Structures are given as C-alpha cells and as structure tokens.
Amino acid sequence: MAGAVNRVVDVLVIGAGPAGLAAAARLAAAGGGQYRIEVLERERESGGVPRYCAHGGFGLADLGRPLDGPGYARRLTRAAVRAGATLRTGVSATGWSGPLTLDVTAPTGLERITARAVLLATGARERPRSARLVPGTRPAGVLTTGELQQSTHLYGVRRERLGRRAVVIGAEPVAHHAVRVLRGAGADVVGMVTEQSCGPRRFGGLVAPPLLTGTTVAELLGRGRLAGVRVRHADGRTGTIRCDTAVFTGDWIPDHELARSGGVSLDSGTRGPAIDDAFRTGSAGIFAAGNVLRGVESAGAAAAEGRGAADAVLRHLSGEPWPVSAVPLAAEDPVVWVAPNRVVGAVAGRPFLVRVREPLTRPVVEVGQDGRVLHRARLLGTVWPHRSVRLPAAWTREVDPAGGPVEVRVAR
Numbered sequence: 001m002a003g004a005v006n007r008v009v010d011v012l013v014i015g016a017g018p019a020g021l022a023a024a025a026r027l028a029a030a031g032g033g034q035y036r037i038e039v040l041e042r043e044r045e046s047g048g049v050p051r052y053c054a055h056g057g058f059g060l061a062d063l064g065r066p067l068d069g070p071g072y073a074r075r076l077t078r079a080a081v082r083a084g085a086t087l088r089t090g091v092s093a094t095g096w097s098g099p100l101t102l103d104v105t106a107p108t109g110l111e112r113i114t115a116r117a118v119l120l121a122t123g124a125r126e127r128p129r130s131a132r133l134v135p136g137t138r139p140a141g142v143l144t145t146g147e148l149q150q151s152t153h154l155y156g157v158r159r160e161r162l163g164r165r166a167v168v169i170g171a172e173p174v175a176h177h178a179v180r181v182l183r184g185a186g187a188d189v190v191g192m193v194t195e196q197s198c199g200p201r202r203f204g205g206l207v208a209p210p211l212l213t214g215t216t217v218a219e220l221l222g223r224g225r226l227a228g229v230r231v232r233h234a235d236g237r238t239g240t241i242r243c244d245t246a247v248f249t250g251d252w253i254p255d256h257e258l259a260r261s262g263g264v265s266l267d268s269g270t271r272g273p274a275i276d277d278a279f280r281t282g283s284a285g286i287f288a289a290g291n292v293l294r295g296v297e298s299a300g301a302a303a304a305e306g307r308g309a310a311d312a313v314l315r316h317l318s319g320e321p322w323p324v325s326a327v328p329l330a331a332e333d334p335v336v337w338v339a340p341n342r343v344v345g346a347v348a349g350r351p352f353l354v355r356v357r358e359p360l361t362r363p364v365v366e367v368g369q370d371g372r373v374l375h376r377a378r379l380l381g382t383v384w385p386h387r388s389v390r391l392p393a394a395w396t397r398e399v400d401p402a403g404g405p406v407e408v409r410v411a412r
C-alpha cells in the first residue's frame with residue numbers, strides 16, 4: 001500500500017459489536033491502562049447488530065438491566081471509550097500485510113497497523129437470496145432480516161415500500177423479529193416457510209403466521225416488484241403464495257473473510273475461525289470472539305466471549321506461550337458444529353456449544369477419541385436445530401494431546 005501510514009498498537013480489535021466492544025473495555029481497563037487498544041468499525045456508528053434492533057431483549061444477561069438494542073449498543077460503546085480504548089468508526093480492515101499487520105482504509109487514507117495481538121470480532125451475516133441459489137427473477141421486495149431492520153430503523157424506509165403481503169423464509173428465532181418488524185410496518189405476514197420439520201414452539205406473544213414446514217422456496221416470481229413465491233413441499237407438491245415482500249431469515253454465515261485472507265484456519269462445521277477455549281486461533285497472536293465464530297448467539301453471549309477473549313489476550317501479552325498444537329473436534333452428523341473446536345489440555349470449565357441438524361428428543365451426547373468414550377450423557381427434553389446445547393467441559397481432562405480428533409456425536 002503505497003503512501004500508507006504505519007502505526008503500532010498493543011491490541012487491534014476488528015469490529016465494534018458487542019464482542020469487540022466488551023473485549024476493548026476489559027483490555028483498556030487492565031493494568032491501569034498500560035496497553036494501547038484500538039477498535040476498528042467499518043460502519044459510521046459502533047454497536048454492531050443491536051444498533052438496528054429497536055426491540056427489548058438486550059442487556060439483562062450481561063449488564064443486569066433490560067435495554068433495547070440501540071440503548072445496549074450505546075452503553076457498550078461508552079464503557080469501551082471510558083475505559084480508554086480508541087474507537088474508530090468508518091474504518092475498515094481490508095487485508096493483511098504481515099502476520100499481525102492489518103491493511104486499513106480510513107476516511108483519512110490508507111494505514112498499516114501492527115499489533116501484538118489481533119482480536120477478530122467481525123460478526124456474522126445472513127446469507128442473501130442469491131447465495132441460497134433460489135432461482136427466478138430479481139424483483140424488488142426481497143430482503144434479509146438485517147436489511148429489513150436496517151431499512152426500517154436506520155434509513156426510515158417508508159411503509160409502502162416494504163409492501164403489504166409478506167412471506168418470511170426460515171423459522172429461527174430471528175424470524176420472530178422479521179414478523180414483528182413487518183407487522184409494525186403494516187404488512188400482513190401471510191406465511192412462514194421452513195425446510196425444517198418443525199417451526200418455532202413459542203412466538204414471543206405474537207399470533208404465529210401460517211407455518212409451512214418441510215417446505216422450500218423454489219422460485220421467486222414477478223417483474224419489477226415481487227409477485228409471489230413458488231414453494232415445494234417435502235412430498236414434491238408445489239404451490240404459489242402471492243406476496244410482494246419476502247424476507248430470508250437465519251442461515252447465518254460468519255463474516256470470516258478477514259480470517260480467511262489472513263490464513264487463519266476455519267472450522268468446517270461453524271465456518272468461523274477454529275478456536276480453542278481461550279479464543280486462540282491456529283495463528284499465533286490472533287484471537288476471535290462473538291458471532292464470527294459460528295453465527296448468531298445472544299448479544300450477551302457474544303459480549304461474554306469478548307470479555308473471555310480479552311482475558312486470554314492479556315495472558316498472551318504477559319508472555320503466556322502460544323500452543324504449538326491442538327486436538328481438533330469433529331462434529332458427526334446430526335451434529336452440525338461444536339464450538340470451541342480445538343482442545344489444548346484441560347479447559348477452564350466454559351461449556352462447549354453444540355448444534356444439531358434436526359429436533360431430537362432426549363438424545364444421548366457422546367464424546368470420544370480413538371475409540372475411547374470421554375463423556376456420555378442423556379439430555380432432558382428436546383434439542384432444537386436453532387438453539388445451542390451446552391456440553392460441560394470436564395471430559396477435556398481425558399483428551400490425549402497426541403491422539404486423533406475428538407468426535408462429538410448425538411444419538412437418538
């Protein structure tokens with residue numbers, strides 16, 4: 001980068017969502033403010049996703065008080081700045097020019113920032129319709145939940161532009177928010193379509209829209225504006241739902257481009273950076289926390305991970321050696337992913353998160369390595385595809401560091 005300004009900091013945090021801001025607050029407060037902590041945020045304002053979630057449901061878990069998304073984002077921002085972190089908005093990390101040197105684009109020009117530790121907290125995004133390979137025309141009125149929320153809460157898109165008859169595709173918890181926002185904008189939600197065999201159990205006090213389970217969207221119809229969606233049911237029958245708005249929800253993909261371009265190894269299940277329980281990636285000095293690790297958990301969980309990662313960064317800055325090797329975790333179908341997904345010795349007790357592909361009632365979770373069973377327990381109740389199961393970490397004491405991958409299985 002010709003003409004780039006070169007700078008050095010102690011810790012560079014990429015992303016000012018709950019994970020990055022919570023990490024920055026803890027890092028900046030540590031050791032009487034002895035470290036230079038810089039947070040880069042590509043958007044004009046800090047706060048990440050909660051900034052445009054104008055509903056309650058934030059803050060109780062980690063700040064001890066109920067807040068809406070923007071209020072929560074403001075509090076985390078204030079805490080990071082008060083602790084002494086330098087927070088820069090409108091500034092993007094675009095690539096790497098060294099193992100711990102980031103290329104950065106700022107309104108003032110190009111920069112190269114070298115850090116002793118880098119924390120990736122870049123979040124996750126919903127895959128858009130194009131990435132889901134839904135055929136058909138390219139009419140207006142097709143959005144993701146994020147786009148829907150941004151257009152209503154940040155950009156004040158007029159109600160009539162959002163349409164009158166909407167279909168929500170997906171049934172993850174975030175689909176509730178899409179239904180709420182659409183109804184708030186005066187649209188009638190005429191259907192909720194999910195490939196899963198089940199829909200949401202609760203609907204957060206809302207009247208649930210008509211639910212089509214085991215159903216995929218086969219085609220988008222209409223020229224100019226969306227006119228309908230053609231759906232295919234599990235038994236092969238097809239049908240058309242007339243609508244002028246379709247919102248694709250869920251189907252999260254970690255924002256892992258920066259990790260990938262930096263050669264940080266990714267986990268094939270989560271599609272985020274592979275990490276051990278100290279949020280360390282396979283690349284020395286690079287940590288990752290929050291939704292970049294595996295798609296959406298709650299904001300409180302992302303912030304807690306940010307704080308946990310900050311503690312690990314501080315140990316690293318104090319000279320804790322970087323592990324030379326780690327035992328990978330392998331998720332066996334119907335387990336979709338496990339996070340963390342590398343084990344380095346016995347871990348501190350933070351539970352692992354496990355996601356499954358389909359609903360399972362009272363399944364047995366088993367962890368094994370090279371034919372040995374390290375953990376086996378029956379879970380109570382039903383495990384759902386869009387909610388993580390917590391797997392206690394005690395079994396990590398039994399892992400052979402020189403052995404093969406640790407397998408995580410769930411049996412009916």
Ligand SMILES: Cc1cc2nc3c(=O)[nH]c(=O)nc-3n(C[C@H](O)[C@H](O)[C@H](O)COP(=O)(O)OP(=O)(O)OC[C@H]3O[C@@H](n4cnc5c(N)ncnc54)[C@H](O)[C@@H]3O)c2cc1C
Binds near residue numbers: 050297
């Ligand atoms: C519709 C919806 C409703 C939700 N409702 C709730 C709720 O009620 N309660 C709750 O607890 N949680 C809720 N969540 C979840 C919560 O918002 C997320 O879990 C949380 O925001 C994750 O935090 P994060 O810091 O990991 O990522 P994010 O919030 O996504 O922040 C990541 C940040 O990194 C920035 N970034 C990415 N790449 C770069 C780069 N290269 N350079 C600079 N900056 C970069 C992004 O611009 C972004 O600001 C909801 C999520 C959605 C989508």
